[in-house]
Amino acid sequence: MEKKRILAVGVGGQGILLFSRILGEVALRAGVPVAMSEVHGMAQRGGVVETNIVLGAIRSPLISQGEADVLVGFEPVETLRALGRTNQKTVIVSSTDPVIPQIVKDGLATYPDLAEPLARLKETFDRVYLFAGEKLAKEAGTARALNVVALGALAGTGLLPFAKEDFLNAIKTLVKPRFVEANLKAFEAGFAVTAGV
Amino acid sequence: MHPLITAKAKQKLLLLGNEAIVRGALEGGLRVGAAYPGTPSSEIGNLLFQLQRELLGLYFEFSTNEKVAMEVAAAAAASGLRSLTCMKHVGLNVAADVLMTLAYIGVKAGMVIVTADDPSCHSSQNEQDNRYYAKFSGLPMLEPATPEEARQMTAYAFELSEKLELPVLLRTTTRVSHARAVVEVGDLAPYQEETKGRFEKDLRRWVPVPAVARGRHQVLLEKMREAMVLADGSSWNRRYGKGRYGIIVSGVAVNYVLDAVDELDLAEKVQVLRLGFTHPYPAGLIAEFLKECETVLVVEELEPYLEEAARAVAQERGLKTTVLGKASGHLPRFFEFDPGQVKEAVARAFGLSYQPPKPPSLTWVPELPPRPPTLCPGCPHRETYQVIKEVLEELGEWPETIFPTDIGCYTLGLLPPIQMADYLICMGSSVGTAAGFSVATNQRVVSFIGDSTFFHAGLSPLASAVYNRHRFTLVIMDNETTAMTGHQPVPSQELRPPELEDRPRIDIEAVVRALGVSHVVTINPYRKKEAKEAVRPLLAQKELAVIIAKAPCILYRARVSKK
Numbered sequence: 001m002e003k004k005r006i007l008a009v010g011v012g013g014q015g016i017l018l019f020s021r022i023l024g025e026v027a028l029r030a031g032v033p034v035a036m037s038e039v040h041g042m043a044q045r046g047g048v049v050e051t052n053i054v055l056g057a058i059r060s061p062l063i064s065q066g067e068a069d070v071l072v073g074f075e076p077v078e079t080l081r082a083l084g085r086t087n088q089k090t091v092i093v094s095s096t097d098p099v100i101p102q103i104v105k106d107g108l109a110t111y112p113d114l115a116e117p118l119a120r121l122k123e124t125f126d127r128v129y130l131f132a133g134e135k136l137a138k139e140a141g142t143a144r145a146l147n148v149v150a151l152g153a154l155a156g157t158g159l160l161p162f163a164k165e166d167f168l169n170a171i172k173t174l175v176k177p178r179f180v181e182a183n184l185k186a187f188e189a190g191f192a193v194t195a196g197v
Numbered sequence: 198m199h200p201l202i203t204a205k206a207k208q209k210l211l212l213l214g215n216e217a218i219v220r221g222a223l224e225g226g227l228r229v230g231a232a233y234p235g236t237p238s239s240e241i242g243n244l245l246f247q248l249q250r251e252l253l254g255l256y257f258e259f260s261t262n263e264k265v266a267m268e269v270a271a272a273a274a275a276s277g278l279r280s281l282t283c284m285k286h287v288g289l290n291v292a293a294d295v296l297m298t299l300a301y302i303g304v305k306a307g308m309v310i311v312t313a314d315d316p317s318c319h320s321s322q323n324e325q326d327n328r329y330y331a332k333f334s335g336l337p338m339l340e341p342a343t344p345e346e347a348r349q350m351t352a353y354a355f356e357l358s359e360k361l362e363l364p365v366l367l368r369t370t371t372r373v374s375h376a377r378a379v380v381e382v383g384d385l386a387p388y389q390e391e392t393k394g395r396f397e398k399d400l401r402r403w404v405p406v407p408a409v410a411r412g413r414h415q416v417l418l419e420k421m422r423e424a425m426v427l428a429d430g431s432s433w434n435r436r437y438g439k440g441r442y443g444i445i446v447s448g449v450a451v452n453y454v455l456d457a458v459d460e461l462d463l464a465e466k467v468q469v470l471r472l473g474f475t476h477p478y479p480a481g482l483i484a485e486f487l488k489e490c491e492t493v494l495v496v497e498e499l500e501p502y503l504e505e506a507a508r509a510v511a512q513e514r515g516l517k518t519t520v521l522g523k524a525s526g527h528l529p530r531f532f533e534f535d536p537g538q539v540k541e542a543v544a545r546a547f548g549l550s551y552q553p554p555k556p557p558s559l560t561w562v563p564e565l566p567p568r569p570p571t572l573c574p575g576c577p578h579r580e581t582y583q584v585i586k587e588v589l590e591e592l593g594e595w596p597e598t599i600f601p602t603d604i605g606c607y608t609l610g611l612l613p614p615i616q617m618a619d620y621l622i623c624m625g626s627s628v629g630t631a632a633g634f635s636v637a638t639n640q641r642v643v644s645f646i647g648d649s650t651f652f653h654a655g656l657s658p659l660a661s662a663v664y665n666r667h668r669f670t671l672v673i674m675d676n677e678t679t680a681m682t683g684h685q686p687v688p689s690q691e692l693r694p695p696e697l698e699d700r701p702r703i704d705i706e707a708v709v710r711a712l713g714v715s716h717v718v719t720i721n722p723y724r725k726k727e728a729k730e731a732v733r734p735l736l737a738q739k740e741l742a743v744i745i746a747k748a749p750c751i752l753y754r755a756r757v758s759k760k
Binding site: 011012020021024025028033034035036037038039040045046047048057058059060061062063064065066067077078080081083084085086087088101102103104106108109110111112113116117120124125 | 209210211213236237239240319320343372375376377378379451452453455456459535536537538540553554555556557558559561562563564565566567568569570571572573574606609612613614
């Protein structure tokens with residue numbers, strides 16, 4: 001298969017590790033080579049979290065400057081922060097619901113107005129998909145399913161060599177039983193954002 | 198049963214490097230494990246702690262620190278049981294006293310010491326390169342590049358250890374321990390019955406008084422010669438490609454180099470010497486490789502360990518090969534590498550043109566707020582800091598007070614708006630350095646340490662402070678767990694999961710009083726008014742005092758109550 005470098009960025013607590021676990025399991029079951037690099041430990045305490053996922057014949061589980069084929073942002077400021085890892089052809093899939101850093105709540109920094117930068121994001125890149133991830137997750141039944149909304153949105157782009165069913169099956173095995181229904185809905189909501197656009 | 202132990206041979210699992218190490222250890226017949234948690238090694242201990250309930254004949258404990266853990270594992274290996282201890286890189290400093298002499302007396306059954314290094318300091322106070330511990334102690338070392346290699350090398354490390362009767366270092370880095378990739382597992386060793394070893398006495402082996410130690414040092418050096426032959430013939434040390442240029446590489450950078458060779462289309466121009474058995478370094482293999490190359494680039498994170506080896510080999514054999522790497526400025530001696538950086542270094546070393554992919558113009562991106570890790574909303578540490586701060590302000594001691602701090606979530610108290618962390622070195626340093634500041638200055642000293650860190654390295658300096666009449670206030674932030682590394686148990690915890698209900702409990706206040714501290718109070722930091730009243734007299738005087746701020750970590754409480 002074609003090589004794919006997927007960079008997922010967000011904030012500690014947004015479920016980015018489960019997002020990448022599910023994606024990894026889908027690849028494993030489909031027999032597609034997969035490797036990833038995760039963030040554990042101190043950085044998870046409300047800090048910036050990223051997972052690098054590579055599919056196909058790539059050994060390095062890290063994505064360097066300009067190398068991402070897809071950038072999946074769980075939070076708009078984190079999407080903007082990660083743009084150095086993109087190039088002109090990078091497909092951007094991002095939630096627009098902000099998570100205000102503690103440092104901003106404490107009055108020590110300001111959170112930017114996003115209207116202008118998000119408009120520029122759309123002008124700069126060929127394919128940009130923006131969605132209110134938290135809102136979609138809540139509508140599906142739980143705000144914590146933002147990660148699966150993002151997964152659905154990534155799947156819906158058609159960039160990955162996996163069928164929609166593969167994702168739904170992996171969600172059924174990896175998500176705790178009582179959250180499966182909400183997560184399947186969350187996946188569909190995300191998928192609808194990008195599929196057929 | 199956990200999927201890591203139900204998986205049958207040849208099954209493919211998506212494993213974290215640390216999970217692969219655990220699987221490899223269980224394939225290798227691990228019997229006794231002991232560890233103190235530390236990122237990026239923590240998942241190894243967490244898993245073994247959990248799996249021992251499912252595997253008969255596997256024992257694992259969280260010891261109070263890395264030195265104790267290594268001693269537990271050493272004695273098990275001396276008694277004929279395969280053992281493992283794992284720790285973060287700085288943990289090996291704590292256990293270094295054991296390591297250096299354990300190398301002399303050696304082991305009977307295989308013993309694996311996992312050291313998980315943290316280039317770029319993702320979760321650490323330094324980025325020391327523990328490969329030098331292998332050189333320093335004279336112990337064999339393996340360096341996996343991927344989770345699959347981590348599994349295989351761990352199982353092999355037991356065999357190597359038994360062959361040489363020496364413990365083996367398995368050195369990972371964050372990007373190996375926390376990489377997740379497809380691993381094809383092997384057969385699990387049988388775990389069907391409780392297994393005990395037997396210790397055979399041998400004074401001239403196990404008791405390194407000077408007369409014994411002198412002999413054992415020579416034995417160790419002989420074993421290193423034997424190990425170098427093994428390294429030369431090891432299947433972990435492999436060669437690829439052909440050409441007059443060469444790359445010597447180890448660890449996670451193996452992946453970056455092999456990708457660079459593919460992407461720059463260098464298979465016909467550049468040979469790669471990929472090393473996994475790196476101490477003792479395979480001198481014969483390196484010599485052959487250097488002989489065939491005009492120019493060799495050494496690609497390794499942190500210190501120039503292999504680069505120095507290559508230069509030494511070239512000098513010994515009179516080879517004129519140019520060795521490039523850190524000394525030549527092609528790669529830095531700090532931080533972890535990334536694949537793009539390695540690609541550029543390879544291209545530059547061999548005079549190839551390479552245009553790295555460029556991001557589009559991003560001048561329109563506004564200034565973004567930083568998002569440093571912070572204490573969780575509702576975290577009891579926030580409350581404790583606030584209580585102490587308000588009392589010091591009321592006493593007119595703010596902001597002159599010096600706040601030595603320690604290793605744990607509460608180190609995040611350095612950030613605004615708390616800013617109550619002024620000095621930090623290592624585990625337990627809050628107590629010893631508080632003593633030093635109280636001797637060296639007239640400033641008030643209030644230091645902070647967590648419950649787990651207190652048992653790890655706080656007891657001995659507190660005894661020293663009592664005896665030497667030091668004058669400071671120590672705040673023990675008892676959140677009833679080792680929070681930062683994933684909620685491992687602490688001997689003092691009251692709140693505990695059912696499987697730990699039968700453990701004895703060591704009360705921190707009783708310990709502190711027994712050490713001879715007379716001014717001691719325990720507070721609930723959420724009850725601010727009462728807490729302030731209780732600590733005020735202690736902070737208003739200068740005698741040694743201990744404040745125990747006791748309230749469980751909110752994440753831990755939620756986790757235990759869910760079970």
